Amino acid sequence: xxxxxxxxxxxxxxxxxxxxxxxxxxxxxxxxxxxxxxxxxxxxxxxxxxxxxxxxxxxxxxxxxxxxxxxxxxxxxxxxxxxxxxxxxxxxxxxxxxxxxxxxxxxxxxxxxxxxxxxxxxxxxxxxxxxxxxxxxxxxxxxxxxxxxxxxxxxxxxxxxxxxxxxxxxxxxxxxxxxxxxxxxxxxxxxxxxxxxxxxxxxxxxxxxx
Amino acid sequence: xxxxxxxxxxxxxxxxxxxxxxxxxxxxxxxxxxxxxxxxxxxxxxxxxxxxxxxxxxxxxxxxxxxxxxxxxxxxxxxxxxxxxxxxxxxxxxxxxxxxxxxxxxxxxxxxxxxxxxxxxxxxxxxxxxxxxxxxxxxxxxxxxxxxxxxxxxxxxxxxxxxxxxxxxxxxxxxxxxxxxxxxxxxxxxxxxxxxxxxxxxxxxxxxxxxxxxxxxxxxxxxxxxxxxxxxxxxxxxxxxxxxxxxxxx
Numbered sequence: 001x002x003x004x005x006x007x008x009x010x011x012x013x014x015x016x017x018x019x020x021x022x023x024x025x026x027x028x029x030x031x032x033x034x035x036x037x038x039x040x041x042x043x044x045x046x047x048x049x050x051x052x053x054x055x056x057x058x059x060x061x062x063x064x065x066x067x068x069x070x071x072x073x074x075x076x077x078x079x080x081x082x083x084x085x086x087x088x089x090x091x092x093x094x095x096x097x098x099x100x101x102x103x104x105x106x107x108x109x110x111x112x113x114x115x116x117x118x119x120x121x122x123x124x125x126x127x128x129x130x131x132x133x134x135x136x137x138x139x140x141x142x143x144x145x146x147x148x149x150x151x152x153x154x155x156x157x158x159x160x161x162x163x164x165x166x167x168x169x170x171x172x173x174x175x176x177x178x179x180x181x182x183x184x185x186x187x188x189x190x191x192x193x194x195x196x197x198x199x200x201x202x203x204x205x206x207x208x209x210x
Numbered sequence: 211x212x213x214x215x216x217x218x219x220x221x222x223x224x225x226x227x228x229x230x231x232x233x234x235x236x237x238x239x240x241x242x243x244x245x246x247x248x249x250x251x252x253x254x255x256x257x258x259x260x261x262x263x264x265x266x267x268x269x270x271x272x273x274x275x276x277x278x279x280x281x282x283x284x285x286x287x288x289x290x291x292x293x294x295x296x297x298x299x300x301x302x303x304x305x306x307x308x309x310x311x312x313x314x315x316x317x318x319x320x321x322x323x324x325x326x327x328x329x330x331x332x333x334x335x336x337x338x339x340x341x342x343x344x345x346x347x348x349x350x351x352x353x354x355x356x357x358x359x360x361x362x363x364x365x366x367x368x369x370x371x372x373x374x375x376x377x378x379x380x381x382x383x384x385x386x387x388x389x390x391x392x393x394x395x396x397x398x399x400x401x402x403x404x405x406x407x408x409x410x411x412x413x414x415x416x417x418x419x420x421x422x423x424x425x426x427x428x429x430x431x432x433x434x435x436x437x438x439x440x441x442x443x444x445x446x447x448x449x450x451x452x453x454x455x456x457x458x459x460x
Binding site for chain 1: 220221224225228229230255256259260262263264265266267268269270271272274275276278281282284285286288289290292293
């Protein structure tokens, strides 16, 4: 079921992520080629704007800045494709560029204001949500925000459908670091999720002892 | 598996679930899970945690996503401007950049307006902290909110726009609104007025609903006046969510 849930949220490697190569001859570099690239970029925008935006928000980028970063990413993608560069794994490319732009923007904001940008909104459950569920979500939110930033990034990217190798590429870390991060983060979330029913560790010890 | 422990590690379970194990190791993990109930239970717990996390991630962050139409139009316009360098010759060569420039300009105006509107969801505390007068509950509750409504003088409206650096405001785009409504003891003062946009989700009409609700609650004794004043002045959106039991405007 873990796999099913992540797969539901994920974008599998398909033709939209790995676009067919365009001819690079002199005559091919014309209006129609640019127009085709433009269509590709808009199609990728339609597909990845929301996942990238959510990732940036999780990275504590405010919504107006996130909107600007998304624009920058897809303009950069247009340049990337127009220069005939690799069309392999564009999903990973989009998140990597978005992540780097967010880092740059944060550094600039820190220099200017001496305070990091902070995402503004808290999750506010609807009236239909059960009280116990609300409490659970608040616990998850608190645990998520207490995680080291790299762990938050790994979880967010995984929830947006990236594989471990892609996450490692986006964050510039090793595959082992991603695996460690996932293990650590899920263990903490699991403990929080089980809070009230007895911790996961306790339940595991019980099961294993039998 | 753990040393001296026949059971699978968390890492094994997570990597197997994410399809990140080498095929041979994955087969061993699957075989173990088929026979081991405790490990299956732990796997189910992890699955449940991930499901909760994904639901939270999407619910929390998805609710903050602005509509895509404007940004999409802006992107298309900018792409067209860049593509124009490779546009066909002739009169189209001149037309395409002009059209693209116009599109960028209009999309830019849209983004700027949206951004400014979002900036004005709540007033600047330094300019509009809220200001009240000494008043009794019986006086406040003598008239309804709509009966008590009155127009802000033009000179004061002008001053409010100046304070917020708005020089090109369309008359119908904003309501120069009281942060603390007069029906809750607010006064006609630059410190209690700000240009509240109509175009945002959390707009002037939504705040009007909150003002009516708080007025009714104060008059029925369910909320004391000081609390109502403080809540509407410090976080009117939070107060709306609290008193209407909703995350979004009704």
